Amino acid sequence: MKKIGLVSVHNPNYGSMLQTYALHTFLTTHGIENEIILYSKKKDWKQFVRLFNLPLVGMKSRIVFRDLYCKLFYPAIKKQLEERIVKFDGFKRKYFHFSKNYVGWNELVTANNDYDTFIIGSDQVWNPINIGTDFFNLLFTNDDKFRISYASSFGVSSIPSTQIKKTVRFLDRIQCLSTREIAGVKIIKDLTGRDAQLVCDPTLLIDRGYWDELKGEEKFIKEKYIFCYFLGNNPPHRDFANRFKEKTGYKLVALQHLDELVLSDIEFADIKPFNVSPSDFINLVANAEYVLTDSFHGTIFSLLYHKPFFTFSRFESSNKISTNSRIESLLKMVRIDGRYIKATESIDDCLKRNVDFETVDCLINNFQKKSLNYIKEAIAKSQQK
Numbered sequence: 001m002k003k004i005g006l007v008s009v010h011n012p013n014y015g016s017m018l019q020t021y022a023l024h025t026f027l028t029t030h031g032i033e034n035e036i037i038l039y040s041k042k043k044d045w046k047q048f049v050r051l052f053n054l055p056l057v058g059m060k061s062r063i064v065f066r067d068l069y070c071k072l073f074y075p076a077i078k079k080q081l082e083e084r085i086v087k088f089d090g091f092k093r094k095y096f097h098f099s100k101n102y103v104g105w106n107e108l109v110t111a112n113n114d115y116d117t118f119i120i121g122s123d124q125v126w127n128p129i130n131i132g133t134d135f136f137n138l139l140f141t142n143d144d145k146f147r148i149s150y151a152s153s154f155g156v157s158s159i160p161s162t163q164i165k166k167t168v169r170f171l172d173r174i175q176c177l178s179t180r181e182i183a184g185v186k187i188i189k190d191l192t193g194r195d196a197q198l199v200c201d202p203t204l205l206i207d208r209g210y211w212d213e214l215k216g217e218e219k220f221i222k223e224k225y226i227f228c229y230f231l232g233n234n235p236p237h238r239d240f241a242n243r244f245k246e247k248t249g250y251k252l253v254a255l256q257h258l259d260e261l262v263l264s265d266i267e268f269a270d271i272k273p274f275n276v277s278p279s280d281f282i283n284l285v286a287n288a289e290y291v292l293t294d295s296f297h298g299t300i301f302s303l304l305y306h307k308p309f310f311t312f313s314r315f316e317s318s319n320k321i322s323t324n325s326r327i328e329s330l331l332k333m334v335r336i337d338g339r340y341i342k343a344t345e346s347i348d349d350c351l352k353r354n355v356d357f358e359t360v361d362c363l364i365n366n367f368q369k370k371s372l373n374y375i376k377e378a379i380a381k382s383q384q385k
Contacts, residue, residue: 003033004379005111007136008121010036010096012088013258014229014281015297019122021095021278022202023150025210027119028097032379034119035099037111039135042104066261074266080274081257087277108140117146117382122180122202124155131163137170146382147173150375151180151199154187157325168192176378178371182332183325199371201330203300204364211304215283221253221271227288228254228269229298232314233262236343240312241268241292247347250289255281296326303334303364306357310350311340333367334360 004027008020020036027034070078092098102108118141125136134140138147159167168191171177178197179185188196199205226248228241245252254269255276256262276284285291285301293299294314302309311327331340338353 002114002116003035004382005037005099005115005118006034006121007037007118007125007138009123009125009136010092012085014255014278015295016123017088017091017278018281018297019151019202021091021214022206022210023119023121024096026202026206026375029206030376034097036096037118038098038101039108040101040103041133062260066257069261070257077257077266084274084276087275087280091278105134105140108135111140112142112145115145116385117148117379119148119150120152120174122151122153124153126152126167126184127155128160128163131166137166138174139170141173143173146175146385148176148375148378148382149174149178149196150378151178151201151205151371152184153180153326154184155326157183157187159187159191164191176374176381178374178378181326181329183329197370197374199374200333200364200367201297201300203297204304204368205371205375208304211282211286211301214279215286216279219287220273220276220280220283221287223251224289225251225253225271226290226292227284228252229285229291229293229295230254230262230312230314231259232294232312233260233264234294234312234314234343235264237292237294237312238264238268240310240343240345240347243347244290244292244350247351248290253284253288255284296330299327299330303357303360306355306360308355309339312343313340334363336360 006024006027008023009016010020011017024034024036067078067081070081099111099114102111118138120136120138124130130136141147171188171192171194177188177194178199179188180199180201182198185196185198188194226241226244228238230237241252251270252268253271253273254265256265256269256272282301285298285307286305288307291298291302291307291309292312293302293309294312299309299311311331327340336355339355341350
């Protein structure tokens, strides 16, 4: 059996990096040789067409604006952002085994010579903003190859009408289909008539011992704190955090300017570290007194480390690019109420709410077992091809 080609997201984002680490580690520790396929797009006409993908352009422009604005007006923050990238790059060099870099489409299709099986990993690989690359949908693979999706996420609750035909096309080519959200199962059923397997995010697929080893023993922050991990630009969430601080007396630790520049964050929080690797991120969650987040993976690691947490909606439910469905699906799976909240809620009421983490652990373990069965059976099928 040739090594497996793993297609996954490894952008400088804590959730993306850690879910890739988890699936990559799972495969390796189960004796399955695999490489993360490295692909660099060429600047050609296909990239010009992507300029009409307005959500993608909006996302990219926010990052460009952040970097340019900081360079001009906040050079200290610009330097700190660069330090964060160094931490991400160091994590990748230490833990990820990449393929050679396939540059451009013509080179990418030659990956068919190197792999018999391709796994498309988790995170929002099937988000409508990514469809133009034909990378995360595995359309670069030959018809005779075996394709597996593991916890692949659309990130949204519906597919734009202009993308339905292409979405059906790439889904029909994947022999073993799974997704990490209930909304994703419904999308696949509605578009293809197939029953996709609902599986856990890769970060829940491996045992917590791997995360304990990554985070280390020494605390990143020595004093007691509330960890704030907000990706969205929502000032009411920061207001809630400040009220939470006043009530508990703990300092606020925040990771800032992750997906965009949030000017109001410059004066927010007591401790604002930037030299934080993905391993340090786990450390920050694991040693916090409370976690406040609008992040899917911020919520997952709070569950894993039994942290009292409160999760907010990053997007309005009416927003077409809303990715709230993945958090809703996760909390429904672990049967938790009262932790997915609005910023206007009473701090006193929130502090009275408890989580039965023993039940949460049991539900996660059961979900993990079903997910393990799926990925093992899918790989076994690929070897029978």
